[in-house]
Amino acid sequence: MAVTKTPPETGAGRAAGGDRGPVNRRRARATAGSGRMAALLVxxxxxxxxxxxxxxxxxxxxxxxxxxxxxxxxxxxIRDTEPFVGLQNYADILGQAGERFWNAFWNTTFFTVVTVGLETLIGVGMALIMHEAFRGRGLVRAGILVPWAVPTAISGLLWRWIFNSDGIANALIGQQILWTTEGFQAKVAVIVAEVWKTAPFIGLLVLAGLQVIPKEVYEAARIDGASAARRFWHITLPLVKPALLVAMLFRCMDALRMFDLPYILVGAQKHSVETLSMLAHHEASNVRFGPASAYAVLLFLYVFLIALAFVRLLGADLIGDVGADTHKRKGRRLRIPALRRAEVTS
Incomplete structure (x- = not known):
């Protein structure tokens, strides 16, 4: 009868398996300490x-x-206190009597999509211009960032003067358009003023992303014969994507809460430019705090969902990159021993 003896555990084996308990406990204590410190700081x-x-x-x-x-x-x-109505305010807002709410909702969405889209295109162009090395670049950067530094109330009054019936806008196009009255032209006036003011913000954040891209990447692509368009599409845009998405997130959240610019430029209770924030302000100014709070809650949920979608988009991109790098590193570690065994065998 053959007896199989287990060889005694060597020092390397004990180090690999038997002595892992204390090491793991020390790691767990260090991790718990780091977690408590992080919680204290936050x-x-x-x-x-x-x-x-x-x-x-x-x-x-x-x-x-x-x-x-x-x-x-x-x-x-007359009631001395506000009556409890439950969800009746939300039912009135979202029901057939909520035509004004849906108009404000679509105005807010329209302004957000159009202004953020135009600001992204113009902001990326501004960033590319500010990133180039030429004489007077500092003066150009300062000039581009001036609109962002102007307070929104001052910007609204400035553009109201430009869009007057006898203002500069009508003098340039040679027509008499009432920009600050009801109609689609009022939307155009708000969009122009908003894009002029906030496009430099996106340009500034994209410029920060451009400045961390190594020059060697562009030099290698230029040596390989890549055109300027291909370098922008395959190098600049992917590497600047995180900064661009963050800038778009901030601008979307700001545009969804748009209030002061259309309020000053066009005016209150204008059907064509009334936003959700303006609607909530109108209800609160008329001492209808219940409906005003309902409008504010719905606007908060809308902004929260948009922000959550952006955060999930950013998080999925980062996790995907990390996972790809991990698989690559694992593949390299798995192939190295096989190559060494092949060398020893030969």
Missing amino acids: SPTLVVLAIVVLYPTLMALNGSLYGAKGLDPKTGF
Whole structure:
């Protein structure tokens, strides 16, 4: 009967398997300590966000469940307090009586899509110009960033003067267009003013992304015979994509909350340019805080969903890159021992 003896465990074997327990415990303690330190460092920011964002959001959500003060049909007297109506405000907003809400919703969406799209194209062009090395580049950069530095209220008054019936815009095109009244021309005026002001913001963030791209990449592509268009499409755009997506995220969130520019440039209660923020402000200014809170909550949900979509897009891109690099490294580690064995055998 053959007896199989297990060879004694060598020092390398103990190091590889038997002594892993203490090492893993030390790693777990180090990880827990790092987690506690991270939580301690982040806690002031979380407290500030809870006070500035979470508490007002909860108060708005609570206020949206109450109606406006008015005549009580049961008693015939004016109510002293706001009545609890539950979800009636949301039903009125989203139902057949919510035509004004849907108009403001589509205006907000239209302004966001058009302005962010134009600002992205113009901002990328500005970034490419500011990135080139030429004499007077600092002056050009300062001139491009001036519109972003102008306060929105001042910008609205400036463009209101330009779009007057006897203003510069009509003098240039040779026609008499009432830009600041009802109609599609009012939308065009708001879009022009918004793009002029905020396109430099996207240009500034894209410029920061361009400056971290190594010059050797462009030199190698130029040696290989790649044209300027191919270098932009296959090198510049993919490498600057994270900065561009972040800039578009910030601009989308800002455009969805657009209030001051159309309010100053065109005016309040204009059907063609009224946004969700303007609608909520109108309800609150008329002491209808319940419907105003409901409008604010719906706008918050809309902005949150758009921001979540952008964050998921950014996160999926980063995880995909990391996963691809990991597979490549694993493939290299798996192929190396096979090559060594082949060398030894030969």
